[in-house]
Amino acid sequence: MTVQTSRLSTIAKQLSQAAIRLDNIESLLIQHYTADWSDEEKATLEDSFVRELCILAFMLQLSSSRFRSTPSDYYSWSLDKRKSYLGRVPNENHLCKSLIVQNTKYDEKFATPFYYEKYYCCIIQYSSKLNSEAVSRLFRKRMSHVPRKYFNFQFAYDCESITGYPFNAVTPLAMKRRIPVVISNAIVDLDPPFIWLGGGREDVKWFVNVAQLVDAFSAIVGAID
Template sequence: MEEQLQILEKHVASLEARIFDKPVVIPEPPFRPEDHIDPGLIQMSKDRHLDGFCAARRVPADYYQRELEYRRDCIGAQSIDQLCKCVIYEIKDTPDPLKRYICLVVQYVDKISPQKLLDVASVVCGKKVTEVTQAKEEDATKLSGSINNAMTPVYLRPTKDFAKYHVAVVLSDKIASLNPPFFWLGGGEVDVKYGITTQKFVSTFNPIIYNISK
């Protein structure tokens, strides 16, 4: 089964090469010793067979106080469009109490449409919902295992009380169509960023790809 999946991924990669004409540049080495990346994040990458498709970088303390161009250069991104963040939302009127959270991956340069957020929440629930709010920071931290600016769907570490919840990962369609197909998001620590090829993120974390832009 795994061999068949690898063959399929190679075919998909071949097709993508015809669509995404700009080559992906993955920083080398993917994990630098001097960055002291969480061993758990590195192990997750190995366990999920992400070697060769990802990288992580520790950034300066003033990273979030600086412009996007500075952030791009810090991690070796190819454009500011590749800089992304994760926002956790709570569906207040979900019919299934265990499906109440969404982890939305969106570009920093993008703006979220409240109506489209409701629409994708309805897709997650399988029923129309009308009340979706950003999750309380305390709840989001317990759900993700990370604080604000560090949250990421690639390294969820919920507390015991929050492990019961199903977290739907929603990927902005603008990220899915990035050329080159690679983006950066949180890495579990505020000053760690994790980059991954779009195809590998989609095949590994099975997100809902949705137009959530204004």
């Protein structure tokens, strides 16, 4: 065996050992944070993709996170039935969705992180409706030097190409590109302060504390519905 081959063999062994250690750390992390999860919630982690999202959530200090799979006919149910199935929340006002909006009049010369960007992830209650004019007002107020004609927010129908997630699966976790998060002030006022929203797959929902969600994504809070 040559010296170079020996070194490569040693490196490969070290990488393998490191991977095992990482797997052990991830397992310990999962065990710690999911100790009080229901059996149904724990079963969701059998999906490796959801497990990765879960670990990311914990790393972002979203310790309140839980994930729950839903039946194929979930979206045909009433909001009350969805709430009853998912559990943990008192009424349908705690069921939320993430919508991607695009400023169709965006001009790069005014680009400003968070306050003037082309895309935003807006989180609202299922029981309400996104108000695109309210979204425009929210950002016009913060960017008063930008002419009104450069604001026009519309629903982005190609959300999968933007976020990596199809409609009904969009989540601010691990989107394919960084997109600022905007949360309805009605959500921030919820009591108890917990919501269910998209969990990265169309049949997975994510439960999280609202304050943790705001902090983790430095979310903008405003009247957008």
